Amino acid sequence: MRRTYFRFAHAVMASATLAAAAVAAPAFAMDNVKVMIGANPGGGFDQTGRSLGAAMVAAGQAKAVSYDNKGGAGGTIALTQFVNTDKGNPNALMVVGAVMVGAIETNKPPVTLKNATPIARLFADTMVITVPASSPIKSIKDLTTQLKANPGSVSWGGGSKGSIDHILAGLVAKESGVDPKKVNYVPFQGGGEASASIMGGHVTVGIAGVSEFLPFIKSGKMRALAVTSKDRVADIPTLKEQGVNVEIYNWRGVYGAPGTTPEQRKAMIDAVVKATESKAWKDTLQKNDWTPFLLTGDEFGKFVDSESTRLGATLRELGVAK
Structure with missing residues (x-):
């Protein structure tokens, strides 16, 4: 009888221990x-x-x-x-x-x-338009002035052909009175490759999400010209407040x-x-x-x-x- 009770008590304690462990362990999906x-x-x-x-x-x-x-x-x-x-x-x-x-x-x-x-x-993700720190382009007005004078002289570096980056370049050109088909767009397969090309001056302008370029902007390696949102991000002026009626995310x-x-x-x-x-x-x-x-x-x-x-x-x- 005593042995039976001991076995029962042991089983209860073992079950309680397993239950406690199940509660304590995270339920992985x-x-x-x-x-x-x-x-x-x-x-x-x-x-x-x-x-x-x-x-x-x-x-x-x-x-x-x-x-x-x-x-x-x-x-x-x-x-x-x-x-x-x-x-x-x-x-x-x-x-x-x-x-x-x-x-x-x-x-x-x-x-x-x-x-x-x-x-x-x-x-x-709000997008940002940047130039290398050494670029003579200081503002969106400088950019659109050069774009109007010679669309081909402005190379835009961003994601793949047809990406949201490419669309943004075309919309800025269109709003500036330039045929979007004349946009000189240079696609990259990844953000690291694009960042290196922009900072190296291999393209005139860079486009990406703010999060991708913000470290380079803060370090002074890139100059931010505008963000594409309704309101400023990281105190970068918007396209709209600079006279370019484009808002895109x-x-x-x-x-x-x-x-x-x-x-x-x-x-x-x-x-x-x-x-x-x-x-x-x-x-x-x-x-x-x-x-x-x-x-x-x-x-x-x-x-x-x-x-x-x-x-x-x-x-x-x-x-x-x-």
Whole structure:
């Protein structure tokens, strides 16, 4: 009888210990999240993917995160690989954004975002126009004056052909009375490559998200001419206050792999949303001047469809897309 009681008591204590351990341990949604980044290291896509991965770990939504950088064609090369190799993988994510949407409209690749699974739009990013610190161009007025006199003499460095950077260059030209088709645009596969070319004076003007160029602006290696938002960011004057009627934003988010179940998709959406609620993610937003712009699931998919229509129309007007 005593032995039976001892065994029962031991079993109860063991169960209680296991229950306590289960409560104490974080409830990981997945063991290892794989993030595909359709750009070389150093740019906005790279910042987004790595920051989200770190936030997912900090929020207890993933034990580990791995990253795969594959630049080229506005992320569409990476998208093709992602769709073909990660089909059915519930732990895979790909960074997407306005740059990729524009590249799809421009290049018309066989694989598009309709072949993947919308998870979440994350934030909006104000864009900035910069020149090397040694440039004789001191203001947007100086830039548009040179652009009007000789459009080809102004080379614009930014993301891939058809990207939101390319669109911005065309809109500034159009608002300045210059044929957007005459814009001398130089595409780069990653933010690091673009930054080096701008600071080295290999292009006249650079375009990127504020977060990408702000360290170089603060260090004095670049001069910021304007931001594209309604209000100033980091005390950089807007295009509108300098007489150029253009206001435009970049945005970034993540898609999941094709072939996942509704339950797997919901688990990934929940994990990403919880990551955006973490201190790590909120600190990242503040540090990079990113504006929260959360939208999930099918609603995010509808937003991307509308962006494709909007950006596609602009690119055709600018002579970039057919």
